[in-house]
Amino acid sequence: MRSETALPAVPGVVGPGDVLATARSIAAQQEQSGAIPWFSPTAGVPGHVDAWNHVEAAMALTVAGLSEPARRAYEWLRSTQRPDGSWPAKWVLGEVTEPGGESNHAAYVAVGVWHEWLMTGDAAFVRRMWPTVRRAIDFVLGLQTGRGEILWIRHEDGTAGDHALLTGCSSIYQSLRCAVALAEELGEPEPDWELAADQLGHVVAAHPEAFADKSRWSMDWYYPILSGPVRGEAAQRRIAEGWDTFVVPGLGCRCVNDQPWVTAAESCELVMALDAAGLRDRAVELFRTMQHLRHEDGSYWTGWQFENRRHFPGDRSTYTAAAVVLAADALAGTSPGSRIFKEIAGRPLGPSAAADPTACGCALVQVP
Structure with a gap:
């Protein structure tokens, strides 16, 4: 375990011991298999597992120095990956309940493995996980359209979904960048992955018509x-355009724009987005604001329904705790992985300064 002095701290908001308690609340809910569900069974209702949130939780465990449960989490991913490179969309208590493979779920293993490499420098771990990452990225890119967006799912019968999701594709962009960095680190460069990432990033930034309308969600x-x-500047404009719609003063970020519900995970992801956009003071203030969702044991309530004045839903989820730990680390800049939402392999995470998002003909490409 890393010493407390090496743990993230945001002065006046959370200290190293607070961050460690939050990470321990994740480890306490890990299943014997290594899987990390959204939450432990409560009132007879078990939480489900999905690969994306599982990876996010593993990253938070590593930040807090809880290396043993983190490695068990990655080993579970390696051992449960399907031959096509995907994972089922949902498990409950070890049983697959939704077999379709979601593209952003599969891709995120690359972010987790790159983060673990940054945090530990363990080359043997990266080599062990590399076949898993490669199969996952091949699965994901098998869902990329001619225009560049990536369809959200491949169903159990092998057919692809009929639309792409903006949030999912944004996450996949970061995953592809991490996968490219891993390939370079191992001396197995994948220029086609880099081209796919460039094309995807452009579509996300410049072609909203490529995605299903999920604009009520803050993500x-x-x-x-x-x-x-x-x-x-584009990021700062986007923040300004949505701020009054999604941010509730004194409470945090809404999950959806038409419900009186703020959520801790969305608030902390927005904290990291603000920080990445250069709006650090606003990021720190939002991180301070959402602390009303902290439980005395270090876990965090998933959300707060501010008209009924009750926690909704009534769980303290692992993915929420993970977002808190990662946001604290991003703000503190403490760990070797703290800049993973800002740069990959020393290069800024994002389009080049010279890129012209309007200079393309991709809107004319026929989408298969």
Whole structure:
């Protein structure tokens, strides 16, 4: 375990011991298999597992120095990957309940493995996980359209979904950048992956018509910034355009724009997006604001329904705790992985400064 002095701290908001307690609340809910569900069974209702949130939780465990449960989490991913490179969309208590493979779920293993490499420098771990990452990225790119967006799912019968999701594709952009960096680190460069990432990032930044309309969700607002396709002045404009719609003063970020519900995970992801966009003071203030969702044991309530004045839903989810730990680390800049939402392999995560998002003909490409 890393010493407390090496743990993230945001002065006046959370200290190293607070961050460690939050990470321990994740480890306490890990299943014997290594899987990390959204939450432990409560009132007879078990939480489900999906690969994306599982990876996010593993990253938070590593930040807090809880290396043993983190490695068990990655080993579970390696051992449960299907031959096509995907994972089922949902498990409950070890049983697959939704077999379709979601593209952003599969892709995110690359972010987790790159983060673990940054944090530990363990080359043997990267080599062990590399076949898993490669199969996952091949699965994901098998869902990329001619225009560049990536369809959200391949169903159990092998057919692809009929639409792409802006949040999911934004996350995949970061995943592809991490996969490219891993390939270079191992001396197995994948230029086609880099081209696919460039094409995807452009579509995310410049072609909203490529995606299903999920604009009521705050994630569609901030994820293009958080994961890199939108940066600089464009990011700050995007933040300004959605701020009053999604941010409730004194409480945090809404999950959806038409419900009186703020959520801790979305608030902390927005914190990281603000920080990546250069709006650090606003990021720190939002991180301070959402602390009303902290439980005395270090876990965090998933959300707060501010008209009924009750926690909704009534769980303290692992993915929420993970977002808190990663946001604290991003703000503190403490760990070797703290800049993973800002840069990959020393290069800024995002489009080049010279890129012209309007200079293309991709809107004319026929989408298969």
